Amino acid sequence: MRLFYNLFLFSLLVISSLTTVAQESDRSFGRRIGIIGGYNFVGITKADQLNTSNTNGFLVGGFLAPGGRGSIGYRTEVLFSRQGYNYTSGATDGKVQLDYLILPQFMNIRITKFLNLQVGTQVNFLLSSKANDSTKTTGVDGVVNKVNEYYNKYGISMAGGVEVYPFKGLIIGGRFTANITPINASSFTGTIPDFIPSSEKLKNNLVQLYAGYRF
Template identity: 45%
Template sequence: MKKIIFCLLLVLPSWVFAQIGIRTGANFANVTKASSINNSSRSGFHVGVLLSPSSKGIISSRTELIFSRQGYDYKTGTNTGNVNLDYIMMPQLMSINITKYFSILVGGHMAFLLNAKVDSSNGTSGGIGNDIMDLYNRFDYGYGGGVEVHPYKGLLVGARVNISLGNLYDPNSYANGSSPSFIPKIDVKNNVFQVYAGWKLGGTKKDKKKNE
């Protein structure tokens, strides 16, 4: 929580001169290098706010605060199930404005795990219950990029890929040194493909004059 508050304080000054917006959409999440659990993509959602400081050039910046539901489906022997991971993500992006209607976004993100639960077909989770927060690293980070279209006034439509660099599973978290069946035996990382729509709100007077 202290890390979240600190990051919010860092971006707070830019809010005063920023155009504010909202966005929401679908997640198609998975984890890398997890063949041992026959993992597959899991659908989720995300919703949040975006802040775009005023800029007249081809390059501008974007700060976002996003709630993102991710995870993966798995199959191990006779057991199938899914792992749900809820994150607060803070992407910091550079926007390359090709035209007023089309942009390319690239940058990095930090993420903080809020909730982790497993749902198994046989009703068990290796004796640890459904709440599995302690098995996962709370902090994640990575990079991403995508494209965005602005077809009408404040409307925006986009697609993005987020690739994590931090390890998902905490190997020191399991008491006897062996992980449950739904945890891959090697380091794995989050991958998320997002499609979304949103709306940019009025913004500052400077933004309004620029858009007139």
């Protein structure tokens, strides 16, 4: 909860900076800024060796929509997103937590004043990672911190979604994102840990549900 609170404050600072930029520009293009927060439903593909299962996380951040012409507009976002996966490898169960700074770039397609479609790409920067495991036979738990070396520091995803605006500045949205690049690194030193497959390239698929407010 404290982490979420700190991230929310960070989002407000980002929005404050975006507001300054927006105020210095021409106001004739329907420019909007806002904040969003929501839930990640995370699935992993290409993970047969690990026998992964879905896990959940959250997202929080802000956006700047500089406007556009006609029914087409654009939007830039800055998001913190918690992702990861559960896994089973031999006699070991565990969970991997991956925290990302995500920079989406969307094209907005206005259907009505209450509904927008979104399509675009995003760049993902790995901030931190953590893995924990437990041995089925003994029940002993362990935590492995600082496992960034096993994961790519950045990646690219495709994303698409829909937003509705039911009342004033309220936003309710959902989107699907799919990694183009794998999340696990192709090379690293030392023994391969249980939470990393020996030959497969893991990829994230996310369903994100969120709410927010635009100003």
